[in-house]
Amino acid sequence: MSKPRKPIVAANWKMFKTPSETADFFKTFLPVLGNMDGVDVVIAPPFPCLPAASEHAGKSIVRIAAQNMHPESSGAFTGEVSAIMLRELYVTYVIVGHSERRTLFGETDAFINRKVLTAHASNLKPILCIGETLEERDGGLVKEVLSRQLAAGLAGVSADDAIETVLAYEPVWAIGTGRTATSAQAQEAHAFIRSELEKMYDAPTARRMRIQYGGSVKPNNAAELSAQPDVDGFLVGGASLESGSFFEIIRAAVQASVEG
Numbered sequence: 001m002s003k004p005r006k007p008i009v010a011a012n013w014k015m016f017k018t019p020s021e022t023a024d025f026f027k028t029f030l031p032v033l034g035n036m037d038g039v040d041v042v043i044a045p046p047f048p049c050l051p052a053a054s055e056h057a058g059k060s061i062v063r064i065a066a067q068n069m070h071p072e073s074s075g076a077f078t079g080e081v082s083a084i085m086l087r088e089l090y091v092t093y094v095i096v097g098h099s100e101r102r103t104l105f106g107e108t109d110a111f112i113n114r115k116v117l118t119a120h121a122s123n124l125k126p127i128l129c130i131g132e133t134l135e136e137r138d139g140g141l142v143k144e145v146l147s148r149q150l151a152a153g154l155a156g157v158s159a160d161d162a163i164e165t166v167l168a169y170e171p172v173w174a175i176g177t178g179r180t181a182t183s184a185q186a187q188e189a190h191a192f193i194r195s196e197l198e199k200m201y202d203a204p205t206a207r208r209m210r211i212q213y214g215g216s217v218k219p220n221n222a223a224e225l226s227a228q229p230d231v232d233g234f235l236v237g238g239a240s241l242e243s244g245s246f247f248e249i250i251r252a253a254v255q256a257s258v259e260g
Contacts, residue, residue: 005210007226007233007253008166010042010065010127011240012095012214013049022049026056029243035061039233039254042093042127043240047081054090065093065127068101071114083122094119095235097129097153099172109152116153120161127166127235128153129214130193134173143192150196159205162197167211168235169193174215176237183224186213190230219248226256 017025022045033041044065045053053064070080086094096119097112112128119126130149132142146169154162169189171181181189190211197206213225214235225231233253240246 003229003232003257004207005232006038006040007257008040008042008210008212009233009246009250009253010093010095010166010168010212010235011044011246012067012098012235012237013043013045013241014067014100014237015046016241017045017049019049019052022052023056025241025243026053026062029247030056030060030062032243032247033061033250036250036254038257039250041250044093044095050086050089050091057090063092064090065095066091067095067098069094069096069115069119069124071111071118073118083118083124086124087122091124093125093127093166095127095129095168097149099129099131099170099175103172109149113153113155116165117156120157120164125164125166127168127212129168129170129235131170131172131215137171137173142189146189146193147196150193151200154200159201162201162205163208165209167193167209168214169211170214170235176216178216180216180218180221180225181213183228186225187228187230190228194230217249219245219252222249222252223256226253227259 041062042065044067066086070077070082073082073084096115101107116126132145136145174180193211194206197209210232212233212235213231217234217236218239
């Protein structure tokens with residue numbers, strides 16, 4: 001029996017790769033990926049690489065995401081990028097609320113919620129990141145943190161728009177550290193998130209929403225994580241920078257989806 005939700009595997013390149021390196025990646029990656037069925041593949045390069053990524057993705061199955069977005073459509077916001085600018089570059093998804101934006105740039109739940117609402121109003125699909133720090137996990141605050149971030153991040157989001165929102169659970173202590181949540185820890189968090197979504201919306205909406213796992217995902221742990229019933233794909237950092245490893249993670253997600 002297959003999983004009820006189509007997995008989505010997204011690459012977050014962070015501040016890596018130039019436009020020329022982006023073009024080289026696609027030239028290597030697309031022939032290997034082909035027209036793989038049963039998965040949504042998303043790549044989020046740095047802002048200067050979006051034109052190259054969109055051009056090379058072309059009519060392939062790959063969709064392009066931005067790593068960030070300002071909630072205002074225009075204005076005196078030096079260094080920021082608006083949704084309308086992203087749409088002209090054929091961007092489909094936008095990552096919001098990543099832990100690095102929260103911790104390094106001081107983004108609040110309320111500010112992140114504005115981005116989520118703007119994304120939907122602009123026909124962009126947000127990938128909303130939530131997750132606890134090591135201190136919060138050790139303090140037994142995982143459910144409290146996830147509940148707060150979900151409620152605030154999705155405030156004012158209708159059930160229809162919620163279904164078009166991808167959630168990414170990223171335990172902050174497992175991002176870029178080499179540490180990964182065990183498959184049991186990931187499933188526990190994802191199941192809790194889904195139960196909260198059911199309270200916020202309803203059971204059918206919660207069942208349809210996709211929840212990615214993000215936190216040191218690699219080819220050697222992707223299969224076990226993908227096998228968990230509430231893990232619907234990945235938000236991949238470092239392992240997505242190399243086309244071969246990113247493809248192996250995608251393949252693991254597809255295989256798990258088929259096997260259910």
